[in-house]
């Protein structure tokens with residue numbers, strides 16, 4: 001249960017950053033660690049796949065330092081989902097925090 005809620009927060013972070021710029025696995029892990037979310041590649045990559053399968057993210061492969069790196073960006077439906085979530089977060093914040 002606690003993990004479910006944490007994973008939901010992590011997904012919101014991922015969509016938020018994918019809306020600002022292209023993101024990739026290791027970069028996201030470092031960014032999330034700054035917010036005290038410690039997530040392993042074995043947890044993160046299935047989340048990224050799921051978000052892509054759900055049509056919220058789209059990926060492209062690129063070679064960086066002779067290695068394939070998968071970059072993700074938000075899709076149009078990802079953007080509208082994120083906006084909907086922002087309203088809900090705002091609503092939740094008003095009730096629970098302030």
Ligand SMILES: [Zn+2]
Pocket residue numbers: 013017031032035
């Ligand atoms: Zn973040």
